[in-house]
Amino acid sequence: MSFPAGTAAARDLASCHTCWKLVAVGSPRCPRCNARVHLRAHDCVTRTVALLITATILYIPANLLPIMTTETLGVSQDSTIMGGVVLFWKMGSYPIAGIIFFASVMIPVGKMLALFALSWSVWRKRATQRHQRTVLYRITEFVGKWSMIDVFVVAVMVALIRLGGVLTIQPGIAALAFAGVVAFTMVAAQGFDSRLIWDAGAGEDE
Amino acid sequence: MLMANEQGMGRHSSLRNSTSVPKDGMELTKDQIDRQIACHECDALLDLKPLTKGQRAVCPRCGGLIQVARDDHLTRALAFAISGLLLLPIANAYPFLGFERGGLENMFRLPQAAQILFQNDAQFLGIIILVLIVVLPAVLLALVLGLVIPLIRGRNAPWLIPAGRLLYGMNTWNMVEVFVLGVIVSLVKIMKLATVVIGISFWAYIGFALCLIGAISHLDRLSVWQAIDRVSSR
Ligand SMILES: [Zn+2]
Ligand SMILES: [Zn+2]
Numbered sequence: 001m002s003f004p005a006g007t008a009a010a011r012d013l014a015s016c017h018t019c020w021k022l023v024a025v026g027s028p029r030c031p032r033c034n035a036r037v038h039l040r041a042h043d044c045v046t047r048t049v050a051l052l053i054t055a056t057i058l059y060i061p062a063n064l065l066p067i068m069t070t071e072t073l074g075v076s077q078d079s080t081i082m083g084g085v086v087l088f089w090k091m092g093s094y095p096i097a098g099i100i101f102f103a104s105v106m107i108p109v110g111k112m113l114a115l116f117a118l119s120w121s122v123w124r125k126r127a128t129q130r131h132q133r134t135v136l137y138r139i140t141e142f143v144g145k146w147s148m149i150d151v152f153v154v155a156v157m158v159a160l161i162r163l164g165g166v167l168t169i170q171p172g173i174a175a176l177a178f179a180g181v182v183a184f185t186m187v188a189a190q191g192f193d194s195r196l197i198w199d200a201g202a203g204e205d206e
Numbered sequence: 207m208l209m210a211n212e213q214g215m216g217r218h219s220s221l222r223n224s225t226s227v228p229k230d231g232m233e234l235t236k237d238q239i240d241r242q243i244a245c246h247e248c249d250a251l252l253d254l255k256p257l258t259k260g261q262r263a264v265c266p267r268c269g270g271l272i273q274v275a276r277d278d279h280l281t282r283a284l285a286f287a288i289s290g291l292l293l294l295p296i297a298n299a300y301p302f303l304g305f306e307r308g309g310l311e312n313m314f315r316l317p318q319a320a321q322i323l324f325q326n327d328a329q330f331l332g333i334i335i336l337v338l339i340v341v342l343p344a345v346l347l348a349l350v351l352g353l354v355i356p357l358i359r360g361r362n363a364p365w366l367i368p369a370g371r372l373l374y375g376m377n378t379w380n381m382v383e384v385f386v387l388g389v390i391v392s393l394v395k396i397m398k399l400a401t402v403v404i405g406i407s408f409w410a411y412i413g414f415a416l417c418l419i420g421a422i423s424h425l426d427r428l429s430v431w432q433a434i435d436r437v438s439s440r
Contacts (some may be wrong), residue, residue, distance in 0.1 A: 006267070008244035009252045015244035018371050019431040022239050032435065033367050087396075096394050106315070133249060145381050148338075152381075152388025153395065155331040159319040160303055160396060162326050163312055167399075170223050179334060190378060198248035198268065200410045 003199055014039045037200070041142070041193045045119050051188035052115055058180045059108060066172035068154050069121050073167075080149060080174065103149040109149075111140045111185050118192065125200040144189055147182045151175055243428070245270050273428040274296075280358050280433070283424040287350045290417030294344060295416045301405030313405050316340055338381050343418055346380055349373040350421045353430065362437045370434060374427055382415035 003009035006063045012021045014037050016030035023030055023037045030037050042048075066078035079087070088097035114136050121133060152200045161169040243254050257263060257275035265272055276282070297316060304313025310408045314322060317340055323332035355365040389408070394403055403411035 003249070007249040007250060008242075009249055011251060013239065013242075013244065013251070015246060015249065017246075018374065020243055020246055020428055021431070022242055022244060024239075032323055033371055035371060054409070073208050091398075092326065093394060099391060130248075131268065134270070145379075145384055146387075148381055148384050149388045149391065151331070151334065152339075152385050153392045155319070155323060155328070155335050156392035157328070157387050157396060158328050158331060159314060159322045159335075160392070160402065162307075162322050163304060163314055171331055179330070186378065194247045195249040198250075 007198070009195075011201070033102055040195060041191065041197070044191050044193045045123050045196070046116060048188045048192045049119050051184050051191070052119070052191065053175050055108075055181045055184035055188065057111055058177045058184065059112070062174045062177035062181055065174040065177065067150065067174040067178065068157065068172050069170040071168045078172065081178070083130070084150075085151070100150055100153075103147050108148045108181055108185060109200055111144055114140045115185070115188055115192065122196045127200045130197055133197050134194055135176075137192065137197070141189050144182065144186045147185075150180070151179045151182070161183070229286070243272065245272060274426045275429065276424055276426065279424045279426060279429060280354050281391075283350060283421045284354045284358060286417045286421035286424065287347060287354060290414050290421060291351065292346050293410045293414040293417060294347065296410035298340065298409050300407040300410065301403075302407040303393075303405060304399055304403050306403045311403055313403060316407060318413065337387050338379065342379060343382050343414070344375065346373065346376060346422065347418055349376075350425065353425070353434075354421075357430070357433045357437060360437055366434050366438065368374060371427070373422070377422055380418070380422070382411075382418060386412055387414055 001114055004063055008015055008022060009025075012025045014025050014027075015022055016033060016037050017031060017037040018029070019033040021030055021032045022101050025039055027037060029035065063081055067081050067084065068079055070077045070079065083099070085097050085105075086198045087183075088100065089093075118133060154171050160170050161167060241254050243252055243267040244250065245252060245268060248265060248268035250265055250267040252263075252265065256264070257273060259275055259277045262274045263272040264270070298314060301311070301313030302313055302316045302319065306312075306346065317336070320336040320340065321334045323329070323335060349372055352363070352365055352369045353373065356366060391401060393404075
């Protein structure tokens, strides 16, 4: 494996993932913080893709099944994520409809697509558009946790309504599935080693 | 344009202090290694140069942030953390949200919300609230205090290194600001069904969330590890 000139790896130096100290390749632990040191997380692409596939599968029940069930005077009503967005839109609460749509649909779908594309490009050792891909990766890392909004909304609603006792709200299985989607995509993004984007095509002219 | 930049690490050496970067193939001494750093995003080998206040070091290859030298970053982090510490008990021990009916208030506290969810077949939501909203932020605040106080006093402490590892490892899961927005969305939703009373803990939690985020944002990762190096080598 050759690394591009000017990188730490080309000089047999690994960077500690936790404290960024340079360590000679081969030393198992960082002398400063004692964390395990790897030159690259080489199996990271396989791991990222496996986590992404899990998240994608979970995203289907997260959207099709009810995220919560409201029960008033014996009449129960299921609501899905998109159902909630549509309801708020019709009621004229455009900002809320927008926030939920953005957090529950745009961010997770965009993030999964971006990570699939990044994994594919690294797997194919593509050497172009490194800056754009790095920026894309930074965005996926940054926005991921905002998808949790809808899960928190359900939690607060259920707790509040239980307290009130007028009507009951039951959290749906979709809330669990959706929390899983967020957790799996966050772990997938964290595990992805962006240095692999820059390793491709060492010694080749682009 | 970008391509040229990508390949041209050698050509763009003026961005780095080229005199102290030895040519490829030459063995680096331990001292030289200690004065260099690899960009954590693209692995470019860069010289570590002491920054003056307000300066930021950016990787010339990928644009990744290497270090920010903030003014009195430790003292400011401590100020945020202490404010957070004062707000934390209020955020947890006072009423968060609830209803008012016939002059009587029926409110829950934040840890109680987890309990209500637990007792009502919503265990996993209870766990999410307990772990992500009650426990983790308090632990992060404790880690900030545990790091910053010894570093300001210039003393070594046996927990500095584990605290540094835990703080930067767990901060990705810090969702206080997401929770605050989630509560606001729920309030808008529920206002249509009933009148909700907002408790003092709601405001305290928002303040606490801002203090925690403020404290951690002042703790630049590289600067903190360099500070730990300084006190532990004494
Ligand atoms: Zn380390
Ligand atoms: Zn870089």
